[in-house]
Amino acid sequence: MATRKSSQQETVTVDGHRLRLTNLDKVLYPETGTTKAEVIAYYSEIAEYLIPHAADRPVTRKRWVHGVGTAAEPGQVFFQKNLDKSAPDWVKRHTIEHKSNSNVYPLANDRATLTWLAQIAALEIHVPQWKFGPRGKINNPDRMVLDLDPGEGAGLPECVEVAFLIKEILEGMGLDPRPVTSGSKGIHLYAGLDGKQTSDEVSQVAHELARLLEADRPDLVVSDMKKSLRQGKVLVDWSQNNWAKTTIAPYSLRGRPHPTVAVPRTWQELQDPDLTHLDFRQVLERVEQIGDPLSGMAGGSADEEALAVAPAADRLSVYRSMRDPDRTPEPVPAAVAPREPDQPVFVIQEHHARRLHYDLRLERNGVLASWAVPKGPPVTAGKNHLAVQTEDHPMEYATFEGTIPKGEYGAGVMAIWDSGSYDVEKWRDGKEVIVVLHGRPDGGLAHDGGPSGARRYALIHTGGEDGKSNWLMHLMKDQPQTGTAQGSPAKDKDKDKDTAKGTAGAPATPVSGSAPGSGGTPQPVKPMLAVQGTEASIDEDDGWAYEMKWDGIRAVAVVAQGEVRLISRNGQDMTKTYPELSDLPDHVLARTAVLDGEIVALDAKGRPDFGRLQNRMNLVKTADIERAAKKYPVEYFLFDLLELDGTATLGLEYSQRREILKEAVDAPRDGHIQVPPELDAAVAEAVEASREVGLEGIIAKRTDSNYAPGLRTRSWIKIKNQLTQEVVIVGWRPGKGSRARKVGSLLVAVPDGVELSYLGRVGSGLTERELAEIGSRLKKMSRKTPPLEGVPAADASDAHWVRPALVGEVQFSERTEAGKLRHPVWRGFRPDKKPSDVVVEIPQFQP
Known part of the structure; x- marks a missing residue:
């Protein structure tokens, strides 16, 4: 029953709960004229289909109190985790305890709660892949989700192609995948699980699937969040299986110019060349006709051995699962052949698949540890190349050349680019590998300038777990001397420098010593400081990178357990002062990280304005902070990475840290979390560019400098316009x-x-x-x-x-x-x- 008061307000009873609905005539979607009343009606009608996919899961809300705006002028969105104090007491809720605080989340378990969420303009409902158990216990995930996100130049057709590739793999694992058009750009794939694996284990499987799909279809698929790699491709975002990550709930509205919905589809529908996203009216008609295509999704078991590296007893199970010996000339041995070589071997194969790439394989424990290097081994110390670790290969692959038939995994021509033996200087599984490769006199390494084909490389892990995911391949500055005998590493009088932390002039070898937060939650690092200088302070031959100097306040961010702490240069905790930066963990593609950056407030022209930022400082009361945040929002400009997933990066060179930072942070160009690029210019050009756009100046940073916590060194030089x-x-x-x-x-x-x-x-x-x-x-x-x-x-x-x-x-x-x-x-x-x-x-x- 409803007691109507006006066109703007009424009181209703939903499933026995009284709700006061206000501003019913407010237009929340200006481009379609969709009102708040229509949004409330939609969530009430769709409840029986939405609730099964959201019930008992903590709900994170995205609210557009004043409407979504238009494509040209988007409305302001509020990202909300904690339950409002004004929420009705009958809304079911659970608390998630963190080390530093706790969050109380509502549960979308009934129609009344959905109606209340619509009343507060929580248009988007986001939930994780796990449910609360008795007494608020966090259960293992009951589903896996893969988000197919098209980059610029790609769209739904490319997402559909990738969806069918994944469908075949998941069905081969005994899973029952179902597609959902996201209502935004791409497609979500859901697969029910039996709840036996942890979130970390499911994330690992999803990550491995995305990585292997990328290796097989580099022309179409990317598993890396970096924007520059996504042109014309589909990102297979595996990270939403992290326990702290959320995905928009099926049947939730989207806060886009048109009231589109994340709607489950059939596989037959996906083959429609006119496939489009649907709005809420179409969805209501659709469920009346065909029901919910996501219902009855079987809960299978994500078999890690189907994708992840198998135990040492047989490290080739993944390799064999991906190949049919009757259809490919590749060697497919029944077991790992034991071997104790005097000198381990390597091979680099030139792989003409859909896109040319190179495969580096190093003998290790009876198999070939393998990386796909899209651009090939780097030939200069100043340029690192991405290396994606793939499944272990059999030793017989060290001599394999031939054509893999079309339709098979890795189809294309495989040729040996170089091969030989190698020396191990360091091998830390899943973290760091340093080797000297001794190739053939006529091999690719010799042609690239190496003496007798001897080249010294480092492989640096940039995230993930257990050695999987992305690495950087780096050519060391100190190389074997001409004439060094094969099988014997070069003697280097400065070799000790390679493992020492330093500042300007330090060698390029990465040092991955103890993480700042090793053994638990990462700890803040005192920020490295710059000295004042001028253009005359810079010798371009030394190797410098230039960044804009942002007129704000320095902040070191500690990300752990889905939360963030912001620490000032003098050690003050500023987290509560800047609540809009609480979603930083959603942009970091790792479980833990320590980042360095600057909090800035932008003026109407998009330039940092220290005067505006003053309005955010020294505020204590929550109401004052929230009021100031609305009027003077801030952005966080990241420029350094000090720790990632428990591994310190302080000893890496600046250029390496920047590469890893760009890989580890998903920062949309128009978002409030940014990783501003370095300036590709000489120092005079960089200074002039900062002056032209009205900035304070630049920071010059030695590309070979390590991070020196709390020290002011000449490795960083600030050059000011004022x-x-x-x-x-x-x-x-x-x-x-x-x-x-x-x-x-x-x-x-x-x-x-x-x-x-x-x-x-x-x-x-x-x-x-x-x-x-x-x-x-x-x-x-x-x-x-x-x-x-x-x-x-x-x-x-x-x-x-x-x-x-x-x-x-x-x-x-x-x-x-x-x-x-x-x-x-x-x-x-x-x-x-x-x-x-x-x-x-x-x-x-x-x-």
Whole structure:
């Protein structure tokens, strides 16, 4: 029963629960005129089909309180995990406990809850692949999901082709896959499970499937989240099987310009050349006619041995499962042949499949450990190549050449590019491999410049578990000397440098020592710091990369267990201050990570504005924070990676860390999590580019430098377009006239050894609000005597002295001969820094 009050409001009873519905005439989808009332009606009608796929799962909501907007001007979306305090008490809920906090999630178990979700404009309902058990226990997943996401230049037809490839594989594993057109761009594939495997185990199987499909169809499939690799291809996103990840629930609306729905389809429908996404009206008509194509999905068992590397007893089970010896000339032995070689062998095969790539195979424990290297072994130390680890191959493959028939796995011509023996310098399973390959005099390695075909390479694991997924193949700077005998590694007088951490000039060898958070949750790392310099400070021959200098506050992010902590340079926890960055784990393609970046607030032209960011600092009350977040949203610009899945990357070179960062973070161009690219330019061009777009300057970074936590080194040099200086407030002077009893200007200084050196006073740039807020704070910090010497009598005459604990930042034209700042303008407070962090940026004027 409903008691109608107006066209905008009514009270209804749904399954015995009373709900007050408001703003029913509000248009939530402007391009179609779809109102809130229609959205509520849809969720009420579709409930019997949606609930079976969402029940007992924690619901994460995406809300468009003011509507989705249009394609040209999208509306503001709120990503919400915690249950609202105003939620009806009859909404079923469960709590997920984390080490630092807990989240309370609603469960979409009934029609009344779906109606309430529609009332608060939670248009999109996202759930994980597992359910809560008794007393809130997190069960193992009961389904596997693969998200087929087309890159630019691809669409539904390409997704359909990939879906059928996966269908064949999953059915061969005894699973029952069902397709769902996502309502956005691509297709989701669901397969029911029996709940015997953990989320990690299911993720591993899904990842392996995506990786193997990519190796077989590199022209169509990519398993890497990096945007630049997805042109014209379909990303098989396996990561949504992580226990902390969610997928839009079947039959949920989408927050797109048109009210499309994530709707289950039949395999027959997918063959329709006119296949399109459906809107909510079409879905309601459809379920009346054919019911739910996703119902009755069998719960099978995801057999890891069908995809993952088998135990040591037989490491070729995966290889054999993918090949029919009656249809391919490849060797398919019944078992691993034991072998104890004096010198292990390697082979690099040139594989003319749908797209040319190279396969590197290294003898290890009786089989050939294998990587597909799309661009071939790198020939310069400054360029790393992606290497995708594939299934182990039999030793007989070391001499295989021939044509794999069309329709078979890896179809195409296989030829040996180079082969020989190799020496192992380091082999850490799943982490790092360093070898010296001794190829043939007429082989590909010799043709690429290696002496007698001897080349020293490192393989660096960039994520995942147990040695699977993506690696980087790196040519070491220190190579075997010409004339080195085959079978004997080159003697290198600087070899010890290869395993030492350093800064500028350090060798390129990656050092993967103890992770910052090894043994548990990763810990924050003190950020590495840059020194002030000019273009003259840069010798281009040394190898430099250039990044824009972002005008914000430094933040180290610690990602673990689906949560993020944001730590400032002085160790303060800023997580609650910037709630919109809580979804960072959704963009990190790993379970744990430590990242370095800058929190910025952009102006109307998309440029960082430190003044806007000031409105987000020093807020404590939740209401104030939420209000400021809506008015002054922030973005997080990532520029370094310090740990990934428990492995420290501090000892890797800058160029290697950047490559891994770009692989590990899925950052849409228009999102609030960004990985800004390095500038492909000379230093003068980079500085000019920053000036043209109105930025603060650039940061020059040595490409061969390691990450030095907490240290200020010349491996990083900041070159500014404007002169700025961080300062310590030592006192204040009252204003004139109406401001006689208020703060008129601040007296500032910089540390000079153990003392403070006076820089002058600054009043310009201080807003009335800042002056009012700082006044009471400074009075609480007052002291009778000045905390430094050398303050001119004119400035000290009416000064009120304070304890030197607050840090701010000023802009100025130059430093005078006496050491003072000329024309200083206040830029804002720096709560992220301590006085001990402040250093002299611009030296005193020199005649």
